[in-house]
Amino acid sequence: DGGITQSPKYLFRKEGQNVTLSCEQNLNHDAMYWYRQDPGQGLRLIYYSQIVNDFQKGDIAEGYSVSREKKESFPLTVTSAQKNPTAFYLCASSILAGSAYEQYFGPGTRLTVT
Amino acid sequence: AQKVTQAQTEISVVEKEDVTLDCVYETRDTTYYLFWYKQPPSGELVFLIRRNSFDEQNEISGRYSWNFQKSTSSFNFTITASQVVDSAVYFCALFNNTNAGKSTFGDGTTLTVKP
Numbered sequence: 001d002g003g004i005t006q007s008p009k010y011l012f013r014k015e016g017q018n019v020t021l022s023c024e025q026n027l028n029h030d031a032m033y034w035y036r037q038d039p040g041q042g043l044r045l046i047y048y049s050q051i052v053n054d055f056q057k058g059d060i061a062e063g064y065s066v067s068r069e070k071k072e073s074f075p076l077t078v079t080s081a082q083k084n085p086t087a088f089y090l091c092a093s094s095i096l097a098g099s100a101y102e103q104y105f106g107p108g109t110r111l112t113v114t
Numbered sequence: 115a116q117k118v119t120q121a122q123t124e125i126s127v128v129e130k131e132d133v134t135l136d137c138v139y140e141t142r143d144t145t146y147y148l149f150w151y152k153q154p155p156s157g158e159l160v161f162l163i164r165r166n167s168f169d170e171q172n173e174i175s176g177r178y179s180w181n182f183q184k185s186t187s188s189f190n191f192t193i194t195a196s197q198v199v200d201s202a203v204y205f206c207a208l209f210n211n212t213n214a215g216k217s218t219f220g221d222g223t224t225l226t227v228k229p
Contacts, residue, residue, distance in 0.1 A: 041222075042221035045217075101164070101217075102161045102164050103217065106158065
């Protein structure tokens with residue numbers, strides 16, 4: 001089945017530790033995105049990548065880092081510099097060509113930092 | 115700058131009632147796309163519909179219908195004869211080519227359908 005996988009579903013970390021969230025897609029999509037969702041709020045864009053080895057900051061990139069070494073993978077690292085990392089993180093992908101810009105989302109990772 | 119406003123934070127209805135979720139957008143572009151996504155309790159957003167700015171035809175898909183009005187910059191979503199399974203958070207989103215591949219999401223409307 002084609003889709004986006006995120007692992008793990010739940011993640012617990014101690015304050016001061018870096019943590020990497022996994023995102024893999026087998027949809028052959030060029031673009032991938034990371035969003036953060038806080039309770040009762042909408043999605044805020046952290047980083048996005050339109051092609052391999054290239055990515056751009058979104059609206060709330062501070063304290064996060066990403067890499068795009070392969071088309072199908074776009075891992076997100078939440079660094080110790082992120083002041084409030086506890087949140088629900090969603091990865092998405094989309095086709096860039098043509099008009100089919102809808103995004104396909106993974107199941108999300110709920111990160112809790114104590 | 116572009117913006118999407120979903121003024122209804124939470125809506126609660128009883129099963130079989132019709133419900134309309136409002137979405138108002140702002141953009142200076144003439145070419146843009148509007149989307150609706152559903153986020154059930156499991157967390158994964160599911161794409162529902164895409165509409166481009168040149169197509170103002172309303173669309174119906176089963177119990178779902180969408181009303182796009184450029185004159186009022188609105189793209190409202192109606193669920194007819196709501197069911198408990200419709201309970202979710204619904205997001206409206208706006209995309210245009212000049213925004214470097216980024217979509218702008220509204221804050222979402224939480225719909226609760228009670229049996």
